[in-house]
Amino acid sequence: xxxxxxxxxxxxxxxxxxxxxxxxxxxxxxxxxxxxxxxxxxxxxxxxxxxxxxxxxxxxxxxxxxxxxxxxxxxxxxxxxxxxxxxxxxxxxxxxxxxxxxxxxxxxxxxxxxxxxxxxxxxxxxxxxxxxxxxxxxxxxxxxxxxxxxxxxxxxxxxxxxxxxxxxxxxxxxxxxxxxxxxxxxxxxxxxxxxxxxxxxxxxxxxxxxxxxxxxxxxxxxxxxxxxxxxxxxxxxxxxxxxxxxxxxxxxxxxxxxxxxxxxxxxxxxxxxxxxxxxxxxxxxxxxxxxxxxxxxxxxxxxxxxxxxxxxxxxxxxxxxxxxxxxxxxxxxxxxxxxxxxxxxxxxxxxxxxxxxxxxxxxxxxx
Numbered sequence: 001x002x003x004x005x006x007x008x009x010x011x012x013x014x015x016x017x018x019x020x021x022x023x024x025x026x027x028x029x030x031x032x033x034x035x036x037x038x039x040x041x042x043x044x045x046x047x048x049x050x051x052x053x054x055x056x057x058x059x060x061x062x063x064x065x066x067x068x069x070x071x072x073x074x075x076x077x078x079x080x081x082x083x084x085x086x087x088x089x090x091x092x093x094x095x096x097x098x099x100x101x102x103x104x105x106x107x108x109x110x111x112x113x114x115x116x117x118x119x120x121x122x123x124x125x126x127x128x129x130x131x132x133x134x135x136x137x138x139x140x141x142x143x144x145x146x147x148x149x150x151x152x153x154x155x156x157x158x159x160x161x162x163x164x165x166x167x168x169x170x171x172x173x174x175x176x177x178x179x180x181x182x183x184x185x186x187x188x189x190x191x192x193x194x195x196x197x198x199x200x201x202x203x204x205x206x207x208x209x210x211x212x213x214x215x216x217x218x219x220x221x222x223x224x225x226x227x228x229x230x231x232x233x234x235x236x237x238x239x240x241x242x243x244x245x246x247x248x249x250x251x252x253x254x255x256x257x258x259x260x261x262x263x264x265x266x267x268x269x270x271x272x273x274x275x276x277x278x279x280x281x282x283x284x285x286x287x288x289x290x291x292x293x294x295x296x297x298x299x300x301x302x303x304x305x306x307x308x309x310x311x312x313x314x315x316x317x318x319x320x321x322x323x324x325x326x327x328x329x330x331x332x333x334x335x336x337x338x339x340x341x342x343x344x345x346x347x348x349x350x351x352x353x354x355x356x357x358x359x360x361x362x363x364x365x366x367x
Contacts, residue, residue, distance in 0.1 A: 001325040002032045004068025006061045007039040010075040012283040014042025014306035017072040017093070018321070019314040020049040027054030031325045036064050043310040070324055074313065075300060076103055087111025087346075090324060092317070094118055094133075095343050096270045098245040098357035107344045113329060117313075118270075119243045119351055120320065120341030127242060128337065129320070131178050132312035134267075136302040138182030138238065141265045142171070144296050144304075145234040146190065148263045148287060154294055156261030158233050161191025168192050172228045174220070174249060174274060175238035176203045179267050181210070183236050188214050195228055225249060230257050237266040237274030243343070243353030246271040252290070260292035269297040332365070339365075 003026060005017050016039045018026075023033050033055045037047050047057055058064050065071065065084035073093035077085070082103070085091065088111065095116035097104045107114050117129035127134075142160070149169065151157035162168035171187045173180045176198035187194045188211065197220040198204050204217040211217075218224050229235060229250065235258070239246055246268035255264065255277045266278040273279070277290040280299040287296050302309035320338055323331040332339040342350045348363035349355040355362035 001328065002034070002067055002069045003321070003325055004064040004071045005033065005035040005039055005055075006064045006071070006073065006081070007036040008042075008074050009061075009078055009081070010300060012303055013075050013300055014303050015074045015310045015313065016040045016043050016045065017074050017314070017317070019043075019311060020045055020053040020055075022314045022318045022321070023050060023055045024053040025318060026322065026325060029322065029325070032056070034058050034064050034067050036061055040310075043306045045310075069328070070321070072317070072321055074310075076100060077106075079106065082106035082110060085110035085112045089113070090115065090329065092117070092321065092324060094270075097343055097354050098243065099270060099272045101358050104344070104349065104354075104358050104360070108347050108349070111347060112344065113342060113346070114344040115324075115338060115341045116243070116343045116351075116354075117317065117341070119343060119354070120337050121242060122337060125242065127178075129313070129316050129341075130242075132316050133302045133309065134178035134240075135182045136305060136309050136312060137267050138179035138236075139186045140301050140304055141179070141183045141236050141238070141267050142186035142190065142234075144286070144298075144301070145171070145236065145263045145265045148294050148296055149233060149261075154261070154287075154289070155263055156233055156259060158261075160187065160234070169233040170231055171195070171234045171236065172232040173197070173236045173238055174225065175240065175268075176200070176207050176217075177238065177240055179238035179240070180236070181207065183238060183267075184211065184215050187234075192234075197225055197228070222249075226254060226257075229254060230259070232258060233262055235262065235264045237264070237268050237278070239268055239274050240271065241353065243351050243357070244271070245357045246274050248274065248276050250275045250277075252276050255293055256291040258291075258293045261294070262292075263294045263296065265296045267301065269299050273297060
């Protein structure tokens with residue numbers, strides 16, 4: 001199969017979809033891989049690295065899109081990229097369509113089959129392609145939050161771990177999934193006082209066992225959340241409903257009740273955000289204020305550590321790319337993970353949660 005890897009053009013996106021080692025696995029299997037020149041520079045991979053792995057280099061995105069039967073990306077296609085898509089192509093990337101309805105319309109019009117990393121899942125709901133980026137984002141949420149709590153950044157001037165005789169910062173994490181767990185690991189490691197809220201008692205029991213009392217595990221009710229938020233120095237939004245819009249857990253007045261100089265990090269911004277005051281930001285301009293609270297809502301957090309993120313993502317996606325490269329859409333018959341990841345096929349939305357979020361009909365794929 002002909003596989004294309006374009007350079008990412010989303011603002012401040014430095015990741016690349018496939019590492020040279022992943023490309024080598026594909027070319028050794030007889031597949032033709034075309035990468036756009038310079039696509040790996042932001043992650044520390046040179047054009048020569050890709051050439052040594054058997055890839056062909058192309059100077060333009062247009063040529064990569066035109067030659068590819070399977071397009072492998074990191075982030076959702078931008079408008080200029082959507083114009084290059086054509087019927088019959090397979091697009092494999094993060095999509096997050098619930099937060100970008102215009103993109104869904106472009107994909108529907110293009111005729112492509114679009115498979116979202118974030119919706120590739122097991123029957124139990126495991127998300128193998130979202131998980132590595134959630135791990136990175138959860139850990140970075142604490143780094144970013146700690147950084148912006150500094151006085152010179154406009155924060156409360158609170159050191160996350162405190163010092164002897166001075167209390168550490170209070171960190172509240174909403175959602176105990178992969179993002180929440182990894183955020184808690186970082187915050188506990190830095191010495192903060194950490195509370196995780198989750199609506200699953202089973203998950204709270206798991207977290208309690210994992211952290212052995214180092215984290216306060218609280219059942220998520222609105223009353224509990226409001227009480228905890230008012231005392232938080234750092235609030236992390238980490239709630240995910242695969243394919244759907246993130247639930248709005250706090251209203252503007254709730255955020256305004258937080259301590260002056262507190263920081264909100266909304267990791268769920270890719271799916272619309274957990275809080276009414278959240279709106280997407282960039283690495284170049286990562287924060288804004290709502291009242292006296294600083295908001296960090298970068299829509300591609302893992303790009304801040306592009307090499308780590310690229311390696312983690314490529315390791316996770318490679319088996320699925322190999323399956324699609326070998327069997328095309330036939331891979332969906334034998335791989336239920338991939339089948340559950342299809343968002344758009346031949347002009348129709350095919351994922352129930354995505355369709356509900358976009359208020360569009362959902363059409364089951366026919367073989």
